[in-house]
Amino acid sequence: MPHRRDIPKPAARRLSLYLRELSSRLEQGEETVNSKALGLSLGLTDAQVRKDLAIFGQLGHPGRGYRVADLIASLRRIMGRDRAWTACVVGAGNIGRALVSYDRFRKEGFSIVAVFDGGAAMVGREVGDLKVRPMSDLAKAVAVEGIELGIIAVPRDSAQQVADALVAAGIKGILNFAPRRIVVRDGISIVSVDFTVALEQLAFQVAGASEPEDVDADPEDTTHG
Amino acid sequence: MPHRRDIPKPAARRLSLYLRELSSRLEQGEETVNSKALGLSLGLTDAQVRKDLAIFGQLGHPGRGYRVADLIASLRRIMGRDRAWTACVVGAGNIGRALVSYDRFRKEGFSIVAVFDGGAAMVGREVGDLKVRPMSDLAKAVAVEGIELGIIAVPRDSAQQVADALVAAGIKGILNFAPRRIVVRDGISIVSVDFTVALEQLAFQVAGASEPEDVDADPEDTTHG
DNA sequence: CTCTGTGAAAACATTCACAGCG
DNA sequence: CGCTGTGAATGTTTTCACAGAG
Numbered sequence: 001m002p003h004r005r006d007i008p009k010p011a012a013r014r015l016s017l018y019l020r021e022l023s024s025r026l027e028q029g030e031e032t033v034n035s036k037a038l039g040l041s042l043g044l045t046d047a048q049v050r051k052d053l054a055i056f057g058q059l060g061h062p063g064r065g066y067r068v069a070d071l072i073a074s075l076r077r078i079m080g081r082d083r084a085w086t087a088c089v090v091g092a093g094n095i096g097r098a099l100v101s102y103d104r105f106r107k108e109g110f111s112i113v114a115v116f117d118g119g120a121a122m123v124g125r126e127v128g129d130l131k132v133r134p135m136s137d138l139a140k141a142v143a144v145e146g147i148e149l150g151i152i153a154v155p156r157d158s159a160q161q162v163a164d165a166l167v168a169a170g171i172k173g174i175l176n177f178a179p180r181r182i183v184v185r186d187g188i189s190i191v192s193v194d195f196t197v198a199l200e201q202l203a204f205q206v207a208g209a210s211e212p213e214d215v216d217a218d219p220e221d222t223t224h225g
Numbered sequence: 226m227p228h229r230r231d232i233p234k235p236a237a238r239r240l241s242l243y244l245r246e247l248s249s250r251l252e253q254g255e256e257t258v259n260s261k262a263l264g265l266s267l268g269l270t271d272a273q274v275r276k277d278l279a280i281f282g283q284l285g286h287p288g289r290g291y292r293v294a295d296l297i298a299s300l301r302r303i304m305g306r307d308r309a310w311t312a313c314v315v316g317a318g319n320i321g322r323a324l325v326s327y328d329r330f331r332k333e334g335f336s337i338v339a340v341f342d343g344g345a346a347m348v349g350r351e352v353g354d355l356k357v358r359p360m361s362d363l364a365k366a367v368a369v370e371g372i373e374l375g376i377i378a379v380p381r382d383s384a385q386q387v388a389d390a391l392v393a394a395g396i397k398g399i400l401n402f403a404p405r406r407i408v409v410r411d412g413i414s415i416v417s418v419d420f421t422v423a424l425e426q427l428a429f430q431v432a433g434a435s436e437p438e439d440v441d442a443d444p445e446d447t448t449h450g
Numbered sequence: 451c452t453c454t455g456t457g458a459a460a461a462c463a464t465t466c467a468c469a470g471c472g
Numbered sequence: 473c474g475c476t477g478t479g480a481a482t483g484t485t486t487t488c489a490c491a492g493a494g
Contacts, residue, residue, distance in 0.1 A: 003433075004429075004430075004433035008484075008485060008486095009484095009485095010484095010485070010486090011485085012426070012429060013422075013426065015429070016419075016421075016422040016425045016426060016429075017406075017422070019425070020404060020405070020419070020421075020422065021406075024405070034452085034453060034454085035453075035454075036453085041406065042406060043406065045486080045487070046453090047486075047487060047488070047489090048485095048486065048487080050453090050454060050455065050456085051455085051456085051485090051486080051487090053454095053455095054454080054455050054456075058454085058455080059454095060453080060454050060455080061453085061454075061493085061494075062452080062453055062454040062455080062492075062493040062494060063451080063452050063453050063454075063493065063494045064452080064453070064454090064494070065452090065453065065454080066454090078429075079425055079428065079429045079432070080428045080429055080431065080432025080433065081425060081428060085424075085428055087424075094322070094323040094326045094327060095323050095327070097319070097323070098319040098320050098322070098323035099420070101319045102319065102320070102420060104404065104420070104421050105420070105421065105424065108421050108424075108425070110421075110424050110428075148431065149424070149427060149428075149431070172431045173427045173428070173430060173431040174427075175423055175424055175427050179245060179329065180245070180249070181242075181246075181266065181267060181268065189427055189430035189431050190427075191423050191424075191426050191427040191430070193418060193420070193423050194241075194245070195324070195327060195329070195330070195418070196241075196245075196329050196330065196333050196335075197238075197241040197242070197245065198400055198416050198418050199310075199312075199330065199333075199335050199374070199400055199416075200241045200244070200304055200306060200333075201237070201238065201241060201416050202374060202398045202399075202400050202414055202415075202416040203304060203305045203306060203310055203335075203374070203398070204229075204237060204240070204241075204303075204304045204305055205229075205398060205414035205416070206305065206373065206374070206397045206398040206414050207304070207305025208228075208229035208305065233462075233463065234462095234463095235462095235463070235464095236463085259474085259475065259476085260475075260476075261475085270464080270465070271475090271476095272464075272465055272466070272467095273463095273464065273465080275475090275476060275477065275478085276463090276464075276465090276477085276478080278476090278477095279476080279477050279478075283476085283477080284476095285475080285476050285477080286471090286472075286475085286476075287470075287471045287472060287474080287475055287476040287477080288471065288472045288473080288474050288475050288476075289472075289474080289475070289476090290474085290475065290476080291476090
């Protein structure tokens with residue numbers, strides 16, 4: 001398997017989409033799929049799909065295509081999805097609460113095991129089947145419960161401070177929903193999702209729509225390896 | 226101003242980040258900024274910043290940098306942000322409700338003026354200062370209230386159907402939070418945000434972290450022009 | 451015949467490095 | 473000087489097109 005550094009960045013993003021589409025096809029009972037069909041479902045060319053998958057060696061079968069179940073297993077291993085992950089959410093506002101209750105995370109193997117909030121008003125309340133805990137519990141919780149990922153769902157102005165606390169507590173990666181760039185030390189990964197940026201990209205496209213085009217945009221993400 | 230088709234896709238995504246950073250600097254009272262400083266805040270090189278901004282002509286002042294307020298005004302015009310946008314949310318589950326209550330949208334000029342839900346149990350309830358309406362109201366509401374954008378926050382299996390209803394109602398663009406690819410006719414734009422994909426990208430990075438690297442991922446988006 | 455994996459070519463995006471404006 | 477705008481050089485990603493496996 002190639003080192004992560006020689007996986008083209010755009011390909012890494014598409015890997016998640018292949019996995020999502022393949023899972024859906026597996027549910028439908030499909031046993032094999034070819035690059036043409038897979039590409040069609042995702043708005044990609046067949047060549048693109050083959051190039052992406054060939055990065056990891058011989059995943060397909062000439063003349064027959066790819067075996068759906070096998071390809072899913074390979075991609076899950078490649079993506080680090082062949083094991084469970086634990087995460088905590090910081091911020092019990094509208095977004096934080098929605099994320100804690102987002103069932104798909106658990107179904108996909110990402111367990112949210114704690115929610116924290118900096119405001120006394122929120123601490124102690126129930127969110128999903130968790131109780132909101134004070135920020136002062138963060139460090140111990142991360143250590144004791146072995147929490148690996150942190151999800152930031154606090155307002156812009158406290159986001160960096162929360163990120164610092166997460167890193168200090170020993171978290172390895174951060175999913176950031178606050179509308180600002182988060183800076184962390186090397187070794188910590190960050191992926192950011194900004195709803196306003198997403199909506200703005202949509203406005204940009206709608207405002208200037210006129211030519212047929214197929215684009216692929218993403219969350220802003222930064223890895224410090 | 227160049228046609229939208231000759232704006233590099235990655236540059237279009239960065240435009241939103243410039244705007245976000247510039248607004249923050251304006252709040253701080255900064256009057257000018259140079260490409261070096263702007264790039265530093267966003268993890269980009271100065272050359273990159275200049276190339277992106279130069280797409281639209283002479284936005285800067287040699288020897289002085291860029292005037293923050295002027296650059297914001299230019300970018301807003303370019304992005305279609307020099308006017309208000311109206312949107313509706315479909316799906317009053319956890320995510321839909323969080324989006325309706327997300328204040329930043331309104332502050333940035335995106336007004337959510339209606340929420341719809343297909344389930345009788347949700348219809349009639351209050352979400353933020355809106356009342357959840359039945360799907361049967363969608364077409365008329367879009368027409369009467371001139372709603373331009375639709376936000377999909379329903380489960381995967383009803384997402385395409387909701388998209389079809391939005392398009393039939395006359396919506397011009399869709400922000401999709403359901404975990405599947407949405408297909409629409411030419412002339413309709415789509416931007417998708419998938420929380421699981423974002424978290425998976427993070428797991429991928431963390432699982433294989435070892436080399437320093439700076440990546441930029443995004444929401445999946447598709448424009449049909 | 452079908453369909454993968456893959457070099458080679460083309461398209462695209464970023465970085466360099468500098469002329470020239472203020 | 474300081475800093476933009478920009479060709480030219482470099483690096484990266486996608487597309488093409490085909491050899492070869494089943």
